[in-house]
Amino acid sequence: MKLNPNSQRPLYLQIADQLEEDIIVGTIEEEAQIPSTNEVALRYKINPATVLKGMNILVDEKIIYKKRGIGMFVCEGAYENIKVKRQDKFYTEYIDSMVSEAKKLNLKKEDLIRMIDRRYNNE
Amino acid sequence: MSKVQAINISKNFDHTIALDNVNLTFDENKIYGLLGRNGAGKTTLLNIISNRIFPTSGQIVINNVNMNDIESQISDIYVVSEKNLFPAGMTVKDVFRWTKEFFSDFDENKAIKLSKEFHLPRNKKTKSLSTGYLTILKDIVGLCVNTKFVFFDEPVLGLDANHRDMFYQCLLKCYMDNNSTFVISTHLIDEVANLVENVVIIDDGKIIKDTTCEELLSLGYTVSGTRENVDAFTKGKNVIGEDILGNMKAAYILSAEQLPDNTNGLEISKINLQKLFIELTKKEAEQ
Amino acid sequence: MKLKSSQKYYLSSIKPAITIFYIVMLCLSIVSIILNLSLEGSNSSFGGVAAASIIFLFVAGICSFSEEFNMFIQNGITRKELWKGFSVSILIIACIMSVIDLIILFILSLIINTESLVLMITSTYVDNMVLKVINAFFLQIIFYSLALTIGYFIRLIYYRMNKFGRIIVSITVPGFFLIALPILSSFYDMSFLLYFFTDILAPLIDPTKLYGLPMFYLLFILLTIGISLINKQLIRKATIK
Numbered sequence: 001m002k003l004n005p006n007s008q009r010p011l012y013l014q015i016a017d018q019l020e021e022d023i024i025v026g027t028i029e030e031e032a033q034i035p036s037t038n039e040v041a042l043r044y045k046i047n048p049a050t051v052l053k054g055m056n057i058l059v060d061e062k063i064i065y066k067k068r069g070i071g072m073f074v075c076e077g078a079y080e081n082i083k084v085k086r087q088d089k090f091y092t093e094y095i096d097s098m099v100s101e102a103k104k105l106n107l108k109k110e111d112l113i114r115m116i117d118r119r120y121n122n123e
Numbered sequence: 124m125s126k127v128q129a130i131n132i133s134k135n136f137d138h139t140i141a142l143d144n145v146n147l148t149f150d151e152n153k154i155y156g157l158l159g160r161n162g163a164g165k166t167t168l169l170n171i172i173s174n175r176i177f178p179t180s181g182q183i184v185i186n187n188v189n190m191n192d193i194e195s196q197i198s199d200i201y202v203v204s205e206k207n208l209f210p211a212g213m214t215v216k217d218v219f220r221w222t223k224e225f226f227s228d229f230d231e232n233k234a235i236k237l238s239k240e241f242h243l244p245r246n247k248k249t250k251s252l253s254t255g256y257l258t259i260l261k262d263i264v265g266l267c268v269n270t271k272f273v274f275f276d277e278p279v280l281g282l283d284a285n286h287r288d289m290f291y292q293c294l295l296k297c298y299m300d301n302n303s304t305f306v307i308s309t310h311l312i313d314e315v316a317n318l319v320e321n322v323v324i325i326d327d328g329k330i331i332k333d334t335t336c337e338e339l340l341s342l343g344y345t346v347s348g349t350r351e352n353v354d355a356f357t358k359g360k361n362v363i364g365e366d367i368l369g370n371m372k373a374a375y376i377l378s379a380e381q382l383p384d385n386t387n388g389l390e391i392s393k394i395n396l397q398k399l400f401i402e403l404t405k406k407e408a409e410q
Numbered sequence: 411m412k413l414k415s416s417q418k419y420y421l422s423s424i425k426p427a428i429t430i431f432y433i434v435m436l437c438l439s440i441v442s443i444i445l446n447l448s449l450e451g452s453n454s455s456f457g458g459v460a461a462a463s464i465i466f467l468f469v470a471g472i473c474s475f476s477e478e479f480n481m482f483i484q485n486g487i488t489r490k491e492l493w494k495g496f497s498v499s500i501l502i503i504a505c506i507m508s509v510i511d512l513i514i515l516f517i518l519s520l521i522i523n524t525e526s527l528v529l530m531i532t533s534t535y536v537d538n539m540v541l542k543v544i545n546a547f548f549l550q551i552i553f554y555s556l557a558l559t560i561g562y563f564i565r566l567i568y569y570r571m572n573k574f575g576r577i578i579v580s581i582t583v584p585g586f587f588l589i590a591l592p593i594l595s596s597f598y599d600m601s602f603l604l605y606f607f608t609d610i611l612a613p614l615i616d617p618t619k620l621y622g623l624p625m626f627y628l629l630f631i632l633l634t635i636g637i638s639l640i641n642k643q644l645i646r647k648a649t650i651k
Contacts, residue, residue: 010337010393011317038299045291046317047154048299050337175483175650195414195494197486206650208484210423210477224415225485 003044011046015054020063023074024082030074034064037072061085125151125186125271127172127200127304132181134167134328141167143328145181149304151271154294156319156336157308160404164328165308166205169276173202185272198226200272203265205280207257211250215243215260228269237263237293241286255281262290266297274306279314287311291318312397322396326404340393347373348389356389363402375402416487416495417502423478424470424503431466432510435459439518446522456518457525459511460550464557467503471561475569483650493642496562504554508547528553535623545623552627556634563637566644569651 003014022028037055041048055072058064063078075081102112127149134142142164149155159165170176172183174190174197183190185199209218215238223229238245241259249257262278279287295318298305307315322339324332332339343363346353353372364375375394413421442456474496482492518524532545568576594600615626 010340012337041299042292042295044317045295047320047336048295049153049320050317170650173483174486174488177647177649193488195416195488195491197488201486202484208480208650210481221419221481222485224418225487 003046012050012054012057015040015051016057019055019058020082020086023063023078024086028074030076030078032074033070034072034074125199125304127186127272128184129168129172130182130184132168132171132178132183134164134171134176135179140328142171142178145325145328145330147323147330147333149272149306151304152302153304153321154298154319155304155306155321155323156312156315157306157323157325158312158400159308159325161310163325163404165325166276167328168325169202169204169274169308172200172274173204175204196225199270200274201226201265201268201270202274202276203261203278204276207249207261209249209260212248214248215245215252218249218260218264219245222264222268226268226270229264230267230269234263234267237266241289255283255286258282259286266293269301269303272304272306274308276308277310278307279309279311287314291315294318312400313395316396324400324403331403336396339399340396343375343377343394343399345373345375345392345394345398346389347371347392352389364398364405375399414491414495414498415485416482416491417498419481420474420478420495420499421502424474424499427466427470427473428503428507431463435462435514439514443518443521455523455525458527459514459524460526460528460546460553463507463511463550464553467507467554467557468561471558471563472565474562475565479569479645479648480650489645489648490642493638493645496641497638500555500558501551503558504551507554508550511550512543512547534617535626548627549630552630552634556630556637559634559637559641563641563644566641566648570644570648 002018003011009017019028019034023030028034035043037048037051040046040051055064059066059072061081062075063081064072065075066072098112129145129147132142132145133140145164145168157165157168167176171178185193185197190197213221219229219231219234222234223231235245237243241263243252243256243259243263249260252260258278258281262275265273265275265278279290282290291314294305294307297303307319309315316336319336322332322334322336323330346356348356348371350367350370350372353374357374357376361377362374363377366373375398439456446456478496479492482495487495515524515526515529526546528546528549529542532542532549536542536545567579571579591600611629614621615629616622
């Protein structure tokens with residue numbers, strides 16, 4: 001998990017982002033335990049309240065849940081949850097800026113599609 | 124709810140106003156950053172809180188009891204200051220022993236463990252410790268004393284980078300282990316920016332900010348890019364400072380609004396706490 | 411007895427000094443015994459154990475305060491508790507030293523000639539040996555407490571004053587007693603200054619009167635308590651410098 005202290009994005013959101021990333025990439029599996037607030041705080045030398053805030057966002061979105069006295073675990077179905085959420089955001093975060101940038105560079109729609117094809121084929 | 128309050132604290136020294144009607148509340152179980160320039164009044168405030176000097180007016184109230192009314196011992200707070208108040212001839216070992224005598228919750232074992240980690244020799248007298256190690260000794264005592272509120276005045280002054288890092292680690296651990304409130308008064312703002320939950324800024328004896336770190340940082344952002352782009356963007360905005368290098372410019376903006384998505388080739392980044400602090404406390408002559 | 415932390419600290423900080431003092435006393439006593447026994451027909455006497463203790467405690471009082479004050483403030487002890495702790499410690503030290511000094515005196519008196527100021531004072535009031543010793547014990551406690559209290563008082567005055575004040579006091583007080591007074595008394599009869607002592611106090615503590623001894627006690631007890639209360643006020647506004 002990497003945190004960027006210079007990014008405009010508040011730290012607690014970065015923590016939520018990073019945990020989501022770990023889940024969707026498969027580093028942390030569903031029903032697996034995630035590091036505790038204190039562990040994360042200590043590891044990155046940030047205030048536990050900040051970490052808790054980030055984690056609570058994920059709890060609200062039903063991505064992780066708390067088992068009293070034991071710790072935080074990934075919800076069943078979290079992967080799907082995140083996928084849907086990110087797919088929704090995909091348009092604004094990637095497509096929008098991609099097309100605006102492409103227009104600035106005078107790239108036509110066909111050029112874009114060709115580039116997309118190329119990238120998919122390189123998998 | 125435990126709390127330490129400074130109520131209408133003012134302090135005059137001869138003809139200087141060191142503190143001007145300071146009102147602050149420190150709640151339990153938080154990490155505070157007490158920030159201020161040289162001479163802003165941080166140490167004076169901490170000296171008043173630690174009962175070393177008396178305010179010209181106002182009072183310190185600990186858990187709703189006026190500090191002056193406390194009979195034998197003020198046991199809910201502990202202040203680690205720049206001035207060493209331990210006897211010159213006392214060994215580190217004895218400093219721990221006596222702290223344990225005065226504060227029954229002092230974790231002597233942890234203190235011994237930390238001394239080993241910091242390589243603080245326990246048989247040495249305080250007068251033969253270097254400035255750095257004297258600071259380390261005082262910091263270790265502060266980290267192990269386990270009072271509800273612990274105030275540190277420049278805890279890492281004179282410490283090398285490794286020791287500074289160790290101190291912050293220990294502070295976080297101690298905070299998580301026993302839920303004390305730690306108040307760190309420091310110049311090294313960048314180092315504590317991520318550790319603190321609340322920030323208090325003192326300038327010229329007055330409190331100019333007393334809020335959460337998050338709220339403070341959300342007060343603004345940095346916009347950087349070419350001069351003309353930045354100027355166009357910042358028209359009509361509250362620019363609190365600028366850095367110019369050739370054709371490139373970075374402007375620091377105080378604004379609570381959401382940033383527009385289309386930023387026209389400009390880079391938006393978080394305003395960092397130290398930069399914000401510098402801008403908020405810049406004096407006329409330094410503009 | 412269960413001592414409070416502040417008292418424990420005071421006692422522990424004065425312990426080294428007291429230890430050295432008694433080691434020196436022990437050495438002096440031994441030398442005295444050796445000299446006395448080896449020199450035939452010597453008529454020497456060893457005296458001033460109490461006086462030495464008084465001077466020692468006076469100096470100890472002067473040396474107290476700064477370090478203890480710093481340590482107490484660092485550990486959250488209030489100024490009121492500081493004064494209380496010191497007061498109790500004074501009594502404890504005075505009692506212990508009184509006992510030790512009488513024991514030293516007793517042991518020495520078995521071997522060589524001894525003199526004691528305190529015993530001489532008590533002799534003017536009582537004849538009975540037992541009463542003399544008992545009175546000596548209590549008087550020593552009072553004198554020792556007074557010595558510590560006065561020493562402490564002087565230290566406090568200096569601590570509270572700024573540099574200017576200290577210089578003034580350091581010059582004028584000794585200057586008055588050592589220079590001004592002798593000069594003045596060579597021109598004028600300065601004995602009126604002693605009227606307070608000769609005409610008022612002396613009759614009060616007249617050994618021939620029944621109230622003599624109690625008044626003697628009262629005088630010194632009040633003096634000790636009075637100066638101690640002044641010390642309390644001086645501490646109240648003391649700040650860390």
